[in-house]
Structures are given as C-alpha cells and as structure tokens.
Amino acid sequence: MIGMTRGAAPSRALIGAAAAALLTAAFAAVPPAEVPRQVTRGSYQGTWYRNDRASNIAVWLEELKGGKVRMRYRYTVDNGSYGDSTDTGSGSSYSLAGTGPFRITYALEKDGVIRGTMTRTWVSVSSEITERNRFEIYRIEQGDRIYCRNYEVVREAVMSGVRTSSVRPDSSFVLVKATDEIVHWEELPF
Helix, strand or coil: CCCCCCCCCCCCHHHHHHHHHHHHHHHHCCCCCCCCCCCCCCCEEEEEECCCCCCCEEEEEEEEEEEEEEEEEEEECCCCCCCCCCCCCCCEEEEEEEEEEEEEEEEEECEEEEEEEEEEEEECCCCECCCCEEEEEEECCCCEEEEEEEEEEEEEEEEEEEEEEEEECCCEEEEEECCCCCCCHHHHCC
16 A cells, blocks of 8 residues: 555554545446436326445335335445434444434425435544435336435545545435335345
C-alpha cells in the first residue's frame, strides 16, 4: 500500500476509508441513458428488491391512510457491510470503517414520488465517515418496478483529526416488486 513500509500493517483508518469507498461503489449504478418515466399504475404497497454481484437491497413499503407510506430500507454488500433503517427510520449500519447509525426520513408527496434523505455514519477509533444523500423513488413501467435515484451525495470524513468532504456522483437503480405483502428478508430471492 502507498505510504507503508514493508511488513507494516495498514491503519484501521486507511482500511475504513477503503471499505467506505467500496460501499459507495457498490451502490453507484450507472445512470440510464434515459430516466424512466413515472407511472401511476400499481401501488407502492409491498416488498421490493434488487440484487447484483456486489449487493442486495430491499425496500418495504406500506401504504397508510391519508396518502402516507411507511418505509424500511435494508442493504448488504458482499464485503460484509450492511445498513437497516428498521421500521422506525433509524437503525444501524456497518462497514469496515466501523459501526454507526443509519437514518432515513421520507414522505410521499402529492406528485406520487417518495422523497427523502438517507444518512449513514461509520465510527472507529481513529475515524468517522458520514455519507448523506437525497433520494426519490417512483413507480415505472407497469407499476411493478420502482426507480430509485440518489443525488446530492456528500461524504465527510475525519481521519486522524483531518476533515475532508467530497461530492459523489448521482446514482440510480431499479427495484422489482416481489409481492404486495410485507415479507421477511430471508424470503427474498437473493
């Protein structure tokens, strides 16, 4: 590794920074050439998922009275990283950079789009990394897929007392509806 003497072990902060970069890369889908058009067909009610070689993502949406939704967001990455917002919108996350909270706030807006913010923080002995982004989710195609766009992605890190901040590229991906029911993570076809 750069800056290491032969036989020296890498610092936890350096390993953590590399792990956090891998986590971001796992979610950085190449934006489509054309953004999918929103449709009003179908409903948000149910369990939605996405999986690829590097990650698994599930979103549970429950339609409530008064035009509101309740959402839970959970992901795992093949390097062992994970995040789970739980039903309350506040849960835990882990990456090789450390452990910490995962928070999500959102609302179903009048135009039928779910908009919100997501914040993940990983803390270790010598570093703290926080990544925040805004997101929007809406139904596409026949209403059996949802498009998720993450934007205004900012990563702030404090390593050995040095604070850095960087803007990450926007990313997007599509989740497929598994069922109208709310099912367990273990029941999804990952």
